[in-house]
Amino acid sequence: MAQGFDPRKIEKLIKDETAKAAKDAQATLNSVSATHGGKPVAQVTPALRSRFRAKGWKFTEAELKSHAEAISQGQNIKVRVK
Numbered sequence: 001m002a003q004g005f006d007p008r009k010i011e012k013l014i015k016d017e018t019a020k021a022a023k024d025a026q027a028t029l030n031s032v033s034a035t036h037g038g039k040p041v042a043q044v045t046p047a048l049r050s051r052f053r054a055k056g057w058k059f060t061e062a063e064l065k066s067h068a069e070a071i072s073q074g075q076n077i078k079v080r081v082k
Contacts, residue, residue: 018081023056026079028055044068 010054036044045068052059059067070077 022079022081024055025057028052029067029071029077029079033077038072039072041043041065041068041072046072 032044032047032051036047045064048059048064048068048071052064067077
């Protein structure tokens with residue numbers, strides 16, 4: 001008898017990996033906030049872009065700008081998984 005995939009195990013694996021990615025993203029955003037909070041958007045954006053690229057993450061310029069504006073204004077960014 002062929003062994004099939006266990007949907008529960010796959011679901012758990014996906015959930016675990018998503019949680020790890022969210023934790024990493026939160027740590028990255030917190031780090032950039034700590035070093036660039038309150039600085040102009042023009043300084044925050046390249047810092048975010050550099051960190052994201054180093055991790056292989058892709059964001060649009062609009063997303064980068066939105067995050068950079070929040071960090072520039074001293075706002076906390078919370079990563080949420082849907």
